[in-house]
Each structure stands twice: as C-alpha cells, then as structure tokens.
Amino acid sequence: MPGGFVRQGESLEGAMRRHLAEKVGVTDVGHLEQLDSHSADTHPELWLLDVSYLALIARGAEPQLPPDTEWHGVEALPKIAFGHAGAIARAHERLRGKLSYSNAAFALAPPRFTLRELADVYEAVLGYAVSPTNLGRVLGRDGLIAATGGHRRAGAAGGRPAAEFAFTRRELVVSRPLAAFKPPEDAG
C-alpha cells in the first residue's frame, strides 16, 4: 500500500503516480483509478483525508520493494493491514467487476500473451478457473483482443504452440454498456 501526502497545487492522480515512482519504482502504470476518499479520524490532533487508488501494473513488471517484503495472496492476507484491509477488499471487488464487463485486463497482462496466460490472469483475480477458449472467443468477438500472428514456443512438456494475442486498445473500454434491456436499436 504505497502512498504519501499530496503537495499543494499537485493533482491527486499526479501525487499517486509520484509516490508510485518514488517508493516502489513503478512508472508504467497500465490503469490508475480512484477508489474512494474518507476522512481519517485516527489522529485526534491531525485532520487527514485519505484518497485511495487502484493501480494495475502488468504481470512481469515487478516493482522495486524493500528486501524484507513478502507477497501475500488476497485470499489470505496477514492481519497487519490495519486500516488498509477495507481498501484492499474494495479494490479487489472493483477489479473483479471490471474484469467481467471491460477490457481491464489490458493493464494486467503483458503486451503479448497467449490465451492460457490471459486466462491465468483472470483466474488469479476472479478466484476460479476460466476457459481459455471461451475467453478468447468473447474478447475476440467484441474486438478487444486480436491475434498478432506470432506463435509462442511450446513448453518443456511439449504441446501445440499457442498463438500470441494483444489487446487492441490500452485504455479502459466498457464492453457491454447495457446488458439487460433494449439497446438504442441503432439503425444501420
């Protein structure tokens, strides 16, 4: 949970990017999204306003962390995160929702990936296995991903080489604007 104070005249997002770069060495943020703000009353003599962000970085772009840092899965977090537990839960829930109806995975996946790798990213976030076949068909039909033409060498255990894919857009696109009811019936 890297963070810090905002300088006067600085935008909130700019402050977040500055802290990300200074404290964990992350400059290539795929997607940065504000979560929520709340006034923290933990310090009676100090008046703080917390603004939390959700930052998505690509798999493989490892941030520079202190040497004694340990990674924990979001399913089994240690109890150390005193006030951050709620923020982590909200961020996770938000990300789970976004993955289902947007191309938010563009910020999590590497620039080129196989359907298996992308499905693994989804599984890591959603918590259950997704079918690489269906994933490719759904995202491909909406035009969110496209085959690059390249192929990936098979792994150590053999197997057919997987086709490489890439996201067509690198900004957030909400795929299904209205899911339940009559769309505007666009003539054409």
Next chain:
Amino acid sequence: MPGGFVRQGESLEGAMRRHLAEKVGVTDVGHLEQLDSHSADTHPELWLLDVSYLALIARGAEPQLPPDTEWHGVEALPKIAFGHAGAIARAHERLRGKLSYSNAAFALAPPRFTLRELADVYEAVLGYAVSPTNLGRVLGRDGLIAATGGHRRAGAAGGRPAAEFAFTRRELVVSRPLAAFKPPEDAG
C-alpha cells in the same frame, strides 16, 4: 448541486447528508455513493479538495428548493454549471451503468410502483423506452422485485389495473456479478 464544507471530525458521508438536509431538505436518501475527488486549483490562494457524491432520492420526494429554481433535463443543461458539468456527466453515466446491472432503481422508484412507473424511471435515466413487460420479467427472475399483491386503480382513461410491485432489498445489489465467463458453478 448542493454541497458545502466538511467540519473537522465529520465523516465525508455525514457531511454530505448534513448538507442535503440543511440546504434542500432531503433526509430520506435512498442511495448515496461517492463519485470522485480532485484537488481544485481554481483558487490560487486556497487549497480545496472536492469530493462529489451521487445521491438518489425517490420519485415524488420533492426536495425543498429556492423558489426561483428551475428544473432542467440532463440532456439540455444550461451553461451555468461551470465546474459541475463534468460531475453531472460522470454521475449520469455511473447511474446509467448501475441501472443495467444492479437494483439501483430501488432508490429512485417509490416504495410501491407499477411496472409502467418503473419503466418510466428507467426511460428517464437511460434516455430510451424500455418495455415494462421485459423489465418486470428480468427483475422478477433475479428476485429483485416482487408483487405486493395489491393493485392500482386504473387511470382516468380506463384500462386494466396494474399490479403493485416493490423491491425486495433496499440496498444496492449487483445482479450479474460476472457476465462473460464461467460462474462459480454453485452446487445446489
């Protein structure tokens, strides 16, 4: 766009509810949701932090407004809203999205309503007509609304009396947690 300053020690949501009650006489807020925050640099000598909220109130619960207040549709807003135009657009977009995959309309509709009335609420937000029949079937299938058993008297022009419905839950429920991929396959 009612609003104001936050008192020290006051929560942001509490401040929002206080300003809603004091300035427009709205105490029964069906749903209150934080939109986004940004540091306002319009005043060079003052350091302001804007936190905007989206408040949904029931149709019919008219707020107490100054006598010279005019209502404007969100489609044709006057140019007076200098910095609020963006906030209004974001709030509208957020509400449109929420209506499609949640029961956010519980905060907009009166406690008991007919399918026609609910469809009118949807049309007002989405901007196009929705079918009362389909609306009732979809929301009923997901268990979001249920018939109360009562009926509404027919209007002046006659017609079959409409059945009364009510939302089963009065807190936000996201109906389709994951739309695209394999659900957790809940056994039972």
Next chain:
DNA sequence: AGGGTTTTCGACTCGCGGGCATAAACTATG
C-alpha cells in the same frame, strides 16, 4: 515412429432477452 501434452477449431445445447399476439380488466358513453 509413437505416445503424451497443449492448443485450436467446430458443432451442439441451453438459457435469456426481446417481440408479438391475444386475453383480461377497467372506464366512459349511449
């Protein structure tokens, strides 16, 4: 060359959203 492994492609099923036609229920009029 053959077995094992992984990916890809096609066909099939199933449930849901949407539309349409018809029935039901009420009001107003003569």
Next chain:
DNA sequence: CATAGTTTATGCCCGCGAGTCGAAAACCCT
C-alpha cells in the same frame, strides 16, 4: 346494459450468445 376504447397481463416464438464437449492439429520427448 352493451359496446368501444384503453391499459395491463400472459403465453408463445425466435434469435443470439455463452458454455461444453469432442476431435483435430501441432509440438516435445523417448
């Protein structure tokens, strides 16, 4: 009281998209 007009409710059909499954393709190792 009968009829026309209006609005709501119900049932049926259709199309589409997601999900599953099986077979083929392509690769590695022995």
